[in-house]
Structure formats: C-alpha cells, structure tokens
Amino acid sequence: MINLLSWHGGCNLTTCYGYSNISPPETGIQKTNTMPLNNASLGWLLALGIYDFDTWQHSRRVANIALSLARREDIKNKTSENVWYGALLHDIGKIYIPQKILQKPDKLVEEEWQIVKKHPTHAHDMLSTQNNIPSINDVVYCHHERWDGDGYPRGLRGNDIPIAARLFAVVDVWDALGSDRPYRPAWSQEKVREYIEKESGKHFDPRIADIFLKMDLDALHTTGKVH
Numbered sequence: 359m360i361n362l363l364s365w366h367g368g369c370n371l372t373t374c375y376g377y378s379n380i381s382p383p384e385t386g387i388q389k390t391n392t393m394p395l396n397n398a399s400l401g402w403l404l405a406l407g408i409y410d411f412d413t414w415q416h417s418r419r420v421a422n423i424a425l426s427l428a429r430r431e432d433i434k435n436k437t438s439e440n441v442w443y444g445a446l447l448h449d450i451g452k453i454y455i456p457q458k459i460l461q462k463p464d465k466l467v468e469e470e471w472q473i474v475k476k477h478p479t480h481a482h483d484m485l486s487t488q489n490n491i492p493s494i495n496d497v498v499y500c501h502h503e504r505w506d507g508d509g510y511p512r513g514l515r516g517n518d519i520p521i522a523a524r525l526f527a528v529v530d531v532w533d534a535l536g537s538d539r540p541y542r543p544a545w546s547q548e549k550v551r552e553y554i555e556k557e558s559g560k561h562f563d564p565r566i567a568d569i570f571l572k573m574d575l576d577a578l579h580t581t582g583k584v585h
C-alpha cells in the first residue's frame with residue numbers, strides 16, 4: 359500500500375484527492391491552471407492500483423516515457439501534457455475485467471481474450487462522462503488500435519488513429535514486452551527493439567516507431583525519467 363500511494367515529486371494519491379499536484383514531471387511544458395483529472399478519475403486510478411498493481415506500475419512507467427516521445431514528436435505543448443494523463447489512465451477499464459483473467463498464468467482462451475479487449479471501451483465510457491479533453495480520451499480509447507487496421511476496439515487504420523494514441527501504442531508495447539507478466543518472463547531489450555522494428559508499419563506508425571527507437575531506450579528502461 360505504501361508503494362501504491364507513493365508518487366513522484368512528493369505527491370501521493372491522498373493529496374491528489376484534494377486536487378494537489380498530480381501532474382507531469384517538470385519538462386518545460388507550459389502548465390495549465392486546470393488539472394484535467396477530477397476526483398472520479400483519480401478514484402479509478404486508485405482503484406486500479408488496488409485491483410491490479412502490476413498494471414498500475416506499468417501505467418506509471420509509460421506515462422513519463424510517452425511524455426518524452428510526445429515532446430520529440432513536436433506535438434503542441436498542451437497535447438504532450440495530456441498524453442501523460444492519458445497514459446496514466448489508459449488501462450483503468452481493466453477494473454471491469456475479472457482478476458482471474460488479468461492474472462491468469464496461462465495463455466487466454468478466446469472467450470477470455472474477448473473480455474480483455476473490452477477494456478479500452480470501458481475506460482472510454484468511464485472518462486467520456488468526466489471530461490472533454492480529447493487527447494486524454496484518445497490514448498485511453500485507441501491505444502490498442504494498429505496502424506494496419508487490425509487493432510481493437512474499432513479497427514481504426516493509419517492516420518485515422520489519433521496521434522496521441524499512435525505514439526502511446528509504441529511505448530505501451532515496449533514496456534509490456536520488457537516486463538514480467540503472469541504468463542511469460544520479460545523479453546530482453548534487444549528482443550523488444552527487434553519486435554518494434556518488425557512491427558513498424560504494421561502495428562505501429564512507422565514514423566513514430568523510428569523516432570522512438572532513436573531515443574535512449576536503455577536510459578528510459580533504467581530510470582523512466584523524462585528526457
């Protein structure tokens with residue numbers, strides 16, 4: 359529980375409930391006066407940490423790395439900041455997925471897989487009633503879409519996938535493959551890099567995959583800091 363409540367920069371989820379300083383790391387990004395996460399969103403985040411701690415830790419890691427990539431993509435400042443929030447919230451829909459499925463040590467059967475694939479839609483439904491910041495919802499709703507159109511939940515293709523989700527998808531897969539999961543050990547960094555290269559133009563926007571692979575991934579993997 360102590361780990362769950364810890365937050366970078368001295369913030370924790372208790373103070374976050376008071377709308378304190380849950381925000382991206384200092385990056386030179388122009389801060390807005392309004393924090394885009396309301397109490398409901400923060401409550402879901404806390405619930406996810408309790409319900410599925412591995413996903414919570416993954417969400418914290420990818421938020422900073424996605425922000426680094428968003429800055430390199432020369433996206434507008436406010437959008438970059440919202441990618442950080444979107445990354446943090448991207449898997450909150452998993453609180454609707456039974457834990458026996460999320461933590462299953464074996465490969466999922468088709469019926470279980472179909473349940474898991476609903477988590478972006480669950481999260482979108484949860485957030486769409488709470489705020490109107492498109493780039494946050496874009497990450498949450500579209501992070502499992504694929505450049506070639508074979509993703510879910512809507513099978514969007516190419517540039518029809520919002521840019522925030524396209525860049526986050528690379529970071530999400532990179533961190534997921536490089537981390538231990540109940541059904542497999544973590545891949546080596548070399549093997550993950552080869553996978554990103556192989557899936558460039560299939561799973562991933564090739565321009566974004568190329569930019570990502572030019573980042574100092576060893577440093578990101580080790581520190582998770584924004585560069």
Ligand SMILES: [Fe+2]
Pocket residue numbers: 448449477501502
């Ligand atoms: Fe996901």
